[in-house]
Amino acid sequence: MEYVVEMLNITKEFPGIKANDDVTLQLQKQEIHALLGENGAGKSTLMSVLFGLYQPEQGTIKINGEEVKIHDPNDANKYKIGMVHQHFKLVHNYSVVENIMLGVESTKNGFLDYSVAKKKIIDLSEKYNLRINPDALIEDISVGMQQRVEILKMLYRDAEILIFDEPTAVLTPQEISELMNIMKGLIKEGKSIVLITHKLKEIKQVADRCTVLRKGKYIGTVEVKNTSTKTMAEMMVGRPVSFEVIKEDANPTDIVLEVHDIVVQDPLSHKLQVNNVSFAVRKGEILCVAGIEGNGQTQLVEAITGLKKCTGVVSLNGEDISSASIRKRNNMGLSHIPEDRHKHGLILDYSLEYNLVLQEYFTPKFQKFGFLNNKAIRENAVKMIADYDIRSGQGPITSARSMSGGNQQKAIIAREVSRDTELIIAVQPTRGLDVGAIEFVHEQLVEMRDQGKAVLLISLELDEVMNLSDRIVVMYEGELVGEFDPKTTSETELGIYMAGSNRSEE
């Protein structure tokens, strides 16, 4: 078999840690090769070695059978290796064309020649079916289109080997399936792709082969066709993983949260982001608000938690809290796992122990006469770290910034569920997490439900919606367009409502 890229026995060390330990990756021509592993398994390090950002201590890299040394990304370019990073590297106030030609500008008599570049870009975009608007500014286009611009950037530089680093993390379900088609189209045209991911479903959809890493070590390479997702998950995590959320039937009792005719208006555009939404969540049930990103779910949660002003009535345990302060709502038993853990969930430069008391530092348990009880704060942190298996470099005093995404989320969840609350609002609680961490989050939410708390889950992942919820409402353009029982509905049906097709019926 002919390999376009061979990375043989690569070892890359950082002080105190072996990020890659004797890892081998062989990429065949015209295949989509998935690189699977949990966060921190060394996937990105391995690809950074290939891209010339790091030099390995041991091991060889062969391109088309020839041994090469890749010292920096320019070398990588030379060997026609291109990479789409998870966080796009685009100049926001430049147009699509300008971004693509940046660094390899075509010139005529010393002046920039856009027409040549633009023609090449349009040709490429037609050839690979990458819909873009060449003259639009990056800041005006969707995330999906930005990603296509990144792909075009590689193709414009004649890349043959394409590395995609977690490409679907930022995309909507529709954009994901479009990307999958683009990737299939690319290999048909003779390109070879390495897909870094921890989402098994996507691997099953597009990949031909899959190499699994765990804690920097090479676990194996498998044919995706002949391997079940369960096996791959087990290879990745190192133990059997359950995808099914095991839970009993819900036993809902009293209403905890009730919202009535909530309206949130965007102060600038006067658009109604949330339009007359009413629903109730009861004790002992998980109600899920499903919908495609940007249909008002964020604003709805902000209205309920008090982060945003709204009209309408929000009541908690029968008490009207529409005009209560955030602190009051929190104290009345509302706990909130926020969508953006870096913006809202954590103070990144505070230590873990401080972050763990962010909602409780003012209670008599942690302060007296205005003075913090640092001993109690430390004890609380030690206990939570043990109870919720939060891993960090230096224990309670680790700064939250230096923790991995999964452990940051664990810290937030630990803080929110350990409080004595009656309602838990979890907004995309598993976004960007790996299989093991997702399992943890789901278990916690079900546990909360079983303890008789009300859970309001906002999720974009249909799998999660179907698995976890006891009742589903679908939100589309700020309105609730339907209510479903997960036992009787299907993903297809939900998808239709999420896309707004059945709006008139409701």
Add this chain to the structure above:
Amino acid sequence: MENNKKRFNFEAFFTSNIIMNIISSIFSIFLGLLLGYIVMYILNPEFAGVAFRVVIASWRPIVLSGTQAYNMGEILFRATPIILTGLSISFAFKTGLFNIGVVGQFTVGAVAAIYVGVKWGVLADVWGMNLHWPVAVLVAMIVGGIWGAIPGLLKAYRNVNEVVAGIMLNYIGMYLSIYFVTKNIFNVTYARAMTVQTSAELPTWGLDTLFPSPNINIGIILALVAVIITHIILYNTKFGFEIKAVGLNRHASRYAGVNENKNITLALLISGAIAGLAGAAVYLVGGKSFAVIAVLEPQGFTGIAISLLGLTTPIGTFLVGIFYGVLQYGGYLIQGDLLGGFKPEIVDVIISTIIYISALSLFVKMYLGKIIKFISSRMAKKEEVVDGQVIALKDESLLEKPTEPKEKSKVHLSKPKEETKKDGDE
């Protein structure tokens, strides 16, 4: 394994933020002094060496000055207002605010203190107690606090940038003070504000026996107390937890139910009160009078520099403030012809050079990090040799490796610095 652990700790200690910051501050001070010396050498090569030694160790008795104790008194006297204005700025910095309005708060505080000191002589004997100076100090703090709360309120409730509001209020405060002084407490003969009554002067509480300088008073004790109180507020109280949280991440603080508007306002109010205290400390002194000229008081701006150099922490500000006092007094001493007749402004050259270089702290930190990693890898190597586990390849890689990732990501700024680094950390 044990080797690894040891090496890690060594690195972790020296690359921890606090230590790195302190080292880079010291480095800036060192370079600033060096450059100051070069300037002095260019101006007057003959006396540069002697004068420089006087500047950096001005507490040592020389012919021109008094005893060491006397000199210390002079240094503390000069350090006091700078520590306080620096403290004022440091405190606001912790809330993520740049209180450039410290100049105005200082001025209005000073004028308020002078007014009380001139007019409220009746307080000199209240049931046998002299409440004159304490009330003057208190009023200065209140007025300074109010002046600080204005940009705070504007920021909190109208999102007006506190720097713009602060600069405006500096001028408003200055002209208002001139107006107020000429109207109420003007000494026509000298065209200055009247001097405060003796009962309003800050007492010495025996400090004058310890440091026999005519200028010494309890101002330095007030400054020390303010430093300790702000330190406690910032690091041990609920209020400090909140204002630091607001400064570090406003959104998360709001999410956690912190009333950010209240905290911003309060932080600037306290910052202003400290600035007002600085004003009182400068003018509640015998023979010192407020000049009625349209010039912004320099103490405020110097405070910014001191605060930055003190890493915007109360204790750091105090230490750097003392250091500034040393330089200032040194600058005063070298004016004489005996030492080459330097101008005291040379001290400002040194201080501004230090600030200028401290802006390079990131650069300093980067190289320091490399050096420390190099040393630690050397140490680890030695230990390995001692253990008899010499692995040739490992040794070589240890020497080169630590510098590599950083270097690469520096050169290719557009490349995935974040992810790659993160991956490495994990």
